[in-house]
Amino acid sequence: MTDARQPDRYALVADIGGTNTRVALCDGPSLLTETIRRYKNADHPGLESVIRQYFADEGAVDCSGACVAAAGPVRGGVANMTNLDWTIDGSTLARATRAETVGILNDLQAQGHAIGRIAPGNIRSVVPGPDGAAGDKLVIGVGTGFNAAPVHETAAGRYVAASEAGHANMPIRTEAELRLCQFVETAHGFPAVEDVLSGRGLERVYHWLGHEAGDPSERSSTEIMTALASGDDPRAEEAARLFTRILGTVAGNLALIHLPFGGLYLVGGMARAMAPHLDRFGFKDAFRDKGRFAGFMQNFSVDCVEDDYAALTGCAAHLSGSA
Template identity: 65%
Template sequence: MSDPLLLVADVGGTNTRVALAEGARVRPDTIRRYANREFANLAPVLRRYREDHPGPDPDGACVAVAGPVADGRAELTNLDWSIDTARLLQATGASRGAILNDLQAQGHALGHLPADLCRPVIDVAGMPGASRLVIGVGTGFNAAPVHDTPIGRFVPPCEAGHANLPIRTEAELRLCNFVSTAHGFPAVEDVLSGRGLEQVYRWLSSEDGSDAEYLAADIMAHIDTDPRAEASVRHFIRILGTVAGNLALIHLPLGGVFLVGGVARAMQPYLSTMGFADAFRDKGRFAGFMSNFPVHLVTDDFAALTGCAAHLCDGQAAR
């Protein structure tokens, strides 16, 4: 019996990537990227893809979106788009469909990614069959626990990026106050995201009596020549370690923590040298317990597409 033909999509704030999959295997030759600004909503993107890739209707369709999902409907956080299961099926011609939060899709991808695309950050042995945790750091911040059960994988949605920013030091309190002044409620996402890294740089500039600022890409590009850029990344990584450690204690992912997203990948060269592991384990009398959690960085930029396909293959889709 051949694997089912599936249509999968990963909807970000700027671009949407669409592909075909055979079972849980995404076909790299079918991946296409569309600029969201050229479309009024997601359904026209999917119809365009079907025009660009004519052929039989897919057996199933699944999209991952950067925003909350409830009752088969998604509202994108950073884009004035929405999608529901009925429109998804109509736009793709599929007989069954599913809509996931993007971090849920990343959770469904675990176990289906090549081993060389999951690089160790804290290299300890995970517990087979135990819960895992995906943490996304990119345009925004979010997390999703991953539970494998006798009736299939369960990846509940979460909005961890909108929880309060933790404070461990006097300097972090000043950063928190700076972010509060600029944006109101100081949430995790206000620091641990692309725009958050820019906030950290602006805060350090203000501490020096300067109004200098950089875009996130420029901060990363100047890390070896600009001490303020280096300090921004160091603060970012230590706060990321603190937040990841907090989430590990909440969810107990003894099977491993998996960092995903463009900003997380950009931080890869510095995670081991700028204090991520120390901050992750800095939990007082539970510091020793924190050594039970392996941490990996997922470098596969198309993992959400794989997760969509794996979700459909697990039979969790509406007809």
């Protein structure tokens, strides 16, 4: 940064995932992309350590505020990470950043606050909807885990409700899906949506397909996606197809629950990786396969957010009060 780092001008924002934490500065609602840095969570015992490293790397700044997005439930201002042994509270965040104002959001809440601030070039259409549709929206996160958050526009401003949708039971429509459910349940004790619709979920689907074929083998989600692109592993394509169909079913269920006439937005690393394949693997058909409500499902559009820093943008917007 070439500016003088005026006291109380900038705020710190962070997106804490299950694997990595991204940290940046913002000037009001504007994210300063040149200040974004990423840290591996495994290298740090907690968020304070990450922030200390960030200030060492980026340079000291007198923060006016700080807001973090955590991949886990937030209750009473305390975030408990779902896939990471970290607990984050306001006093810890204030101490680490020396900020006067702090905020802690669920990661999907932050993504919800970013909607409307994403560059059009970072939005990929998955399922078209009615032109000019307005109303509430729904953000669905598919990455290290799975979650969803409805976005409500109110007279008092935008409100993004938190949830832990990824820990609901996975849907079952076919005999094969029932066997997949039983396979997941045997290994993990409960067949949750996140156990299939996530990075590790894709790995389980691939493993299950090998188990079904009497030829068990395992590959990482990265290896599966690489094989999908190269076309050298039919099982990778079969796993991605099943993943896509279940994602369509779950997204359709959530659309009927929340009625997001302003659109659904897929976010997260796995969503971005799968986005180019969703059409050919039947996402739209699965999304709209709701019997007598199939026609009604045409009221909902689905887009994929391909901005890796959307949660940071959402934190900045929330902190500035301009979301």
